[in-house]
Amino acid sequence: MRTTFVTAAAIGIALALSGCASGTPPVAATVEPADIVGTWTLDRTFDSPEQPFIALEKDNTWSASDGCNRVIGTWQLASDGALTTTAGPQTLMACDGAQLPLAIARADRIAVKGDALTIHSSFDSTTTELVRAKDPKVGPQGLPVGYWIEKAGSEKPFLAISANRSFSGNDGCNNIFGSWTAASDGSVQFIHVGTTLMACEGVDQWLSTLAMGRLQGGVLTIQSADGTVIGQLTGK
Numbered sequence: 001m002r003t004t005f006v007t008a009a010a011i012g013i014a015l016a017l018s019g020c021a022s023g024t025p026p027v028a029a030t031v032e033p034a035d036i037v038g039t040w041t042l043d044r045t046f047d048s049p050e051q052p053f054i055a056l057e058k059d060n061t062w063s064a065s066d067g068c069n070r071v072i073g074t075w076q077l078a079s080d081g082a083l084t085t086t087a088g089p090q091t092l093m094a095c096d097g098a099q100l101p102l103a104i105a106r107a108d109r110i111a112v113k114g115d116a117l118t119i120h121s122s123f124d125s126t127t128t129e130l131v132r133a134k135d136p137k138v139g140p141q142g143l144p145v146g147y148w149i150e151k152a153g154s155e156k157p158f159l160a161i162s163a164n165r166s167f168s169g170n171d172g173c174n175n176i177f178g179s180w181t182a183a184s185d186g187s188v189q190f191i192h193v194g195t196t197l198m199a200c201e202g203v204d205q206w207l208s209t210l211a212m213g214r215l216q217g218g219v220l221t222i223q224s225a226d227g228t229v230i231g232q233l234t235g236k
Contacts, residue, residue, distance in 0.1 A: 031081040033060075035112045039139035040130040041100075048097035049163040050145075051138045054104050054119075054130065063140050064104050067097020068163050070146040072235050073105065083110045083119075088235075089147050093162055103128040144188055144215045148233035150207075157207040159220075159233060161188075171207035173200030188213045206230045 039055045046052060048067025055063045056075060062085070063072045073087035087105040106121040115132040133139060148159045148169075159169035161180060167190065168177045178193035190210050211225040220233045 030079050031077060031110065031112060032079075033058075033077050036077065036110060036117060039133040040117050041133045041138050042098055043129075043131045046097045048095050049165070051133075051135070052098040052100045053133060053138050054100050055139050062104060063146070064101040065097070065145070065163060066095050066099050066101055068093045068095035069101070070140075070163070071101035071105065072146060075104075077110065081109050081111050083107050093164070100128070100130075142186070142215055143182060144213060144220050146235050148220050148235055150231065150233055157231075157233070159207070159210075169207065171195070171203075171205040173203045173205055174198050174208060176208060176210070183212075186214065188215070 036056050037058050039053050041051055041053045046067050050065055050067055052067045053065050057063075060074055060076060061072065062075050063070055065071075069090045069092060071087055071090040073085055076084045085105060085107060087101070090101060103119050103121065103126070106123045106126075107119045108122050109120040111118045111120075117130040117132070119128040119130065120126070121128075143163075144161050145163045146161060148161065150157045156170045156172045159167055159176070161167045165179050165181060166177075167180050168175065170176060174196040176193065176195050179191050181189050181191060183189050189212050193210065195208050207222065207230075209224045209230060210222050212223045212227075214221045214223070218235050220235075221229055222231050222233065224230050
């Protein structure tokens with residue numbers, strides 16, 4: 001499988017936003033941050049590894065899925081519904097889902113009425129209508145789907161973990177790929193792991209020995225097969 005990494009802004013060049021229809025901005029009304037916090041989805045299901053969603057957190061971060069790929073970012077809300085967001089990169093796998101990450105990344109206004117959320121983007125004059133997710137299986141769920149890096153400003157090592165239970169990455173020298181599964185103890189098990197075999201002097205290739213991971217507070221702690229902690233990655 002070939003996976004490409006792009007910024008959320010670049011996604012719009014390759015894909016049209018689905019699940020949205022053109023419309024005019026919602027009428028300005030007072031919107032409180034607490035009104036929009038939660039997990040939101042489209043009022044229909046998709047043939048994708050997970051149901052597309054947007055999760056807006058109390059700490060002003062968000063995560064969103066198109067059904068296969070996830071993006072994380074930050075949000076700030078004005079009382080009149082004006083929304084400012086930032087977004088990190090994501091893997092770009094073909095997906096029979098809906099481009100909700102793009103919808104929130106380009107959003108500049110938001111309105112809420114009960115369990116209905118409207119996201120407007122003046123960038124492409126689209127309006128996305130969402131409903132509050134009632135299924136507990138919809139949303140981030142503590143799974144490490146997304147793009148993970150060792151430190152800010154560095155491209156390697158990294159892991160790109162997809163909702164279809166595949167992952168890819170680089171240990172600073174060699175490409176890494178395989179599958180993952182969620183264990184009953186809350187950990188993630190990396191299985192069928194393969195790597196390329198380039199020789200690189202002076203590179204600590206700790207990530208190539210990954211066997212499991214534990215996610216807590218936005219940090220993915222990586223362990224080897226014997227349970228030894230070998231490193232940590234953070235969501236970008």
